[in-house]
Amino acid sequence: MSDETAFNFTKRAIDALPLPAAGQRATYRDTKTPGLQLRITSAGVKTFVVFRRVNGKPERITLGKYPAMTIEQARARAADVNADIAMGVSPAAKRRADKADMPFAAFWKEYLERHARIRNKPRTVHEAEKTFRNYLSGLAGRKLSEITKADCQRLHHTIAKRTSGPTANRVLAVLSSAMSVAHDWGYLPGGNPAKGVKKFRERPRDRFLHADELPRFWQALLEEPNRDLADFFMVALLTGARRANVLAMRWEDVSLERAEWKIPETKNGEALTVPLVAAVVTLLSERRSFATGEWVFPGQGKTGHLVEPKSAWRRILARAGIEDLRVHDLRRTLGSSMAAAGVNTITTARTLGHKTLTMALRYQHLGTDPRRAAIEAGAGAILASAGVHEAAEVITLNKRGKT
Structure with a gap:
């Protein structure tokens, strides 16, 4: 290290140091305390470190950032590190031991x-x-x-x-x-204590609404006094979208004219455009007529939209006489209805936003969108099983106003 980078650390001298070029780092050595250095980034971040060789190996111990850590504090900490080294204690090993003792x-x-x-x-x-x-x-x-x-x-x-x-x-x-x-990070030299713990066996869930349950479930939705929640369940069922995405549906992402809803980011980290069947367009058009905010399903919590509709879900299932059904099973219901309607596996996976298959990309070049046909076939099967034949039947109770 050249003499230009070694000087007696003072506040005036450190404050006057120039910033290195973009992407570079400059290092300066204190002439008063052995091993004490100041490292400066091109963004102006200044950090005190101690650089010493321990058992022939270089070790750099970060002390703290300047000016939050004063020069006097840095020198005191550096003196402690030097004392440990003199006694044969590796600063890195001591730091790891201290970390292992942290709560x-x-x-x-x-x-x-x-x-x-x-x-x-x-x-x-x-x-x-x-x-x-x-x-x-x-x-x-x-x-x-x-x-x-x-x-x-x-x-x-x-x-x-x-x-x-x-x-x-x-x-x-x-x-x-x-x-x-x-x-x-070296905090647990003995290894990961959670590794090797035997997990419980999980069976893939295949529950969905069966044809004989759909009329009862649909009627229970129509009788639900909280129309926001009833509408939420209807949209979840007839789009096959994940619960979190439906709860966070924004009006700016919905095009009633094009009958589609663009989800900015799904669980897979990708955007997804969901075709909206006529029944959903009718329901959303009605909600749009009295909407005042950004959310399709507004709520009182800090998110601004509905969250965890557990109570209403239990009421609806009790009213319908249905057991062992989860909100996520509505998504599976649409998928099974697509399969029953003859929709192929690739189109079903793509429509529901599962991991995209290479072959499914070819549909983008067709004149018609197979996802719309798929979701219409699945939703149509659901509505037929539920005994609903007109889109208007979905919102007949909305016009009475909300509770």
Whole structure:
């Protein structure tokens, strides 16, 4: 390092340092404290570090950012690092040991900021945060290094008893992912304690509304006093869209003239255009006549739209005398109705926004959109089974006003 990069650190001297060229980093050495350096990025971020060789290997220990960390504080911290090295203690090893002793809650916060928010989509991060609040908060005060495989197994079984095996498996997957990152960062030299915990067996769900159930279900929708929620279930059933997408439907994404709805981003991370059958266009046209905001299904919560319509769903199922049916099963109902109407597998998958198959791309060059024919065939079968023959029947109760 040249003499130009070594000087006695003072506030005036550091503040006067020039910024390096774009994409570059400049390093300066303090002549007063051995190993203390200041690194500056082209964006102006200044960071104190200690650079020393330990057992012949270079180690760089980050101390803190200037000016939040003062020169005096940086020198004191650097002196502590130098003292550890003199006693044969590796700063990197000590840092890893300190990290292993941090509470799980502190690690979780670091994991979200340094890993999850950078690598994952906002929705995935939101689900991870919810998982921590609902299922992992019991580990919050535990030291990271004290969490064992037995702890993970016990938590897995406890969650399964509280909820279900599939839910417990999903929580375990989130925990294992975080612990794997902790191991990669050197915080858990002993390995990931959640790895190898046997998951509960999951059976693929194949529930959908059968032909004999559809008339009862449809009548229960018509009798539902909360028209916002009844309309939501109708749209979910007749579009086959995922619950989260229907709940967050915006008017700006709906074209009643073209009879289509563009979902900006689906679970697969891709946009999807959903053809709207006549019954849905009629229902949405009625809702549009009294709409005042951006959401098709407005709500009172902080999202601005409806969320988790559990109570209304239970009322509707009880009224219809139907058991073991979930909102997501409405999507499966449309898919099964398409299959019963003779729609091929590729078109069904593409219509419902599953992972696109290469062969399905050829449909883009045809004069007609097979997805519209598919969804009309499926929705038509549903309406016929429900005993509904006119689009107007979908909204007969809307005109009475909302409750």
